[in-house]
Structure formats: C-alpha cells, structure tokens
Amino acid sequence: MATAEKPHRMLPLFRPVKGRSHPCPRRPGHPKRNQESNKPLQIWGWISRKAVYPVFRIRNVLQLLTVLAALFCLPEISFAEKIVVYSADYPPYQMVHNGKLTGVNTEIVRAIFHNSGIPFEIKYVPWSRAQKIVGDDTLKNSAIYCLGRNEQREQQYKWVGVYFYQKVSFLTLKNSGVRINSLDDVKKYVTGLVRGDIMNQQLKSQGYIGKHEIVSDDILNIKKLFKKRVQTIVTSLIAAKYIAKENGLEANQIEAQYDVATVGFNLALSKKTSDEIWSKLHVSLNILLENGTIEKIIDNWR
Incomplete structure (x- = not known):
C-alpha cells in the first residue's frame, strides 16, 4: 500500500x-x-x-x-531600449512638413508603435541606406517601413506585416509621344529608377528595363522626368503628382501609361530584434487594422 x-x-x-x-x-x-x-x-x-x-x-x-x-514586481518584458525606425523621404507617404516627420505611412507607423507601448524614434535617410542598416544581421532594435516584400528580401528582415497598399505604374508626361502598352514597350525608352526600389529591381532583373538612370529618391526622379532626361519612371501616380506640386511643377502633366503591380507597404525589423518586440508590434498592427484606425489615417490624407 x-x-x-x-x-x-x-x-x-x-x-x-x-x-x-x-x-x-x-x-x-x-x-x-x-x-x-x-x-x-x-x-x-x-x-x-x-x-x-x-x-x-x-x-x-x-x-x-x-x-x-x-x-x-518584475515585469515580463522590458522595453527600455528604443527602436530606431528608418525610412526615406517619399511624399506624401513620408515627408517633412514644418520641421516634423509626417506623411500617411509615418502616421500609421507612429500609431502602431504608440499602441504597442514600445519607445521609438523615426529617422529619414536615403532608401538604400535604410535597407542596409536594418538588413544588417549584426544589429538589433531597428526597423524599416514602406518596404515591399519579395523572395530576395524575405530572409533579411523580421516582417511585422502590411499596413497599406499602393498601385505602381509607368508614368510619363502628357504629349511626350511615349506609348507604353506592355512591359516590352519600356525597353524603347530611358527609364528613371530609384536605387533600392523593389519594383525597379524586379523589372530590371526580368529584363524589362533597357537604358536607364538611377537616382537616390523619387523627388530627383520626377525632376528628371520634367527636364526630359528620362522618358518614364516607375512609381505611384499619387506620390508623383504630390511631389511635382510641392516642387512647383505641373502635376496634371503626369499620367499613368501602364500599371505594373499593387505593392504592399510593410513594417519590418532587423533580424536580431527580439521576438517579444515583434509580437507586440504584430498584435498592435492587427488591432489598428481591425478597429479602423489605419483606415481613418489613410482617409485623412486622401
């Protein structure tokens, strides 16, 4: 017994x-x-x-x-370390207005971090530099947004998720004589590309881009289009018209010739950033998508 x-x-x-x-x-x-x-x-x-x-x-x-x-009284997770969040100047999605970093993407990302309770700081740097910093395997506690997702980038980052979508097109000036009805037509013209842009990289790797010029951001690209140094550029029509207007150019002269794709804007983290931080941000993003907060921010910028 x-x-x-x-x-x-x-x-x-x-x-x-x-x-x-x-x-x-x-x-x-x-x-x-x-x-x-x-x-x-x-x-x-x-x-x-x-x-x-x-x-x-x-x-x-x-x-x-x-x-x-x-x-x-020990907390479960400590977020004493600040996350540095990188992106590039890309009006109206990311821009500086009256000395403040703003734009529809920036306001969405700011809301995601505020809702998560994680301290953060947003910085604008050239786009290729932002990708290099956050894609560095040796660094932690950094993030990037307005980032398209593809196979080449899949293993470089810890992906939080998509918060917004935009249509990307080949844009030209009206009355320029340029006609793009297919991707094969693009090879006939000089295309303006932005260094590090996901669609530019894919189109170039697939052989659809012929002669081209590369710049660091969309602002320079659009200025080149108006100076007729390039004949077409690949970006969002909304962004291109906004940039043209802000720089004293005739925005209504820009038109979309051929739609390439709909690209999702992602928030992503450096690979060494902790899973706890990823989880907090992922949950925060889903909450703001479900309760309509992100849609309200987008509506304010339309």
Missing part, C-alpha cells in the same frame, strides 16, 4: 537572532538591547528535500522591502 509523501519541511522565513524570540532588531536605546541584537537579520529561503534556495542578509526594513519588491 502506497504511503502518502510527507510534506516538505519548511523553515520560517525569518531566523531569529540568537537569544531573541522576535526576528526584528530592537530600536536604538531600548533598555534590553545587547550585542546579539546588533547582528543583521537573515532571510532564509525554503529548504526542502529537492531544493535549497539562497540566503540573503538584510540589514534594515528598507532593504527588506526593496528585495521583496524586486522579487514580486
């Missing part, structure tokens, strides 16, 4: 000082105070057959409270 296991013997939390029935030291000046009472208290862990917990020496009540608070 099996016998019930005897309960583990548990020692008291406080071990009284020798010669004392109460574990706390007497107050200074107490008439019965002796040398033994000056010894510090010892907090004992629970001693059982299976484990012996360490002993801590406590010299006053304040230290005791501090230790107990540390034991019982």
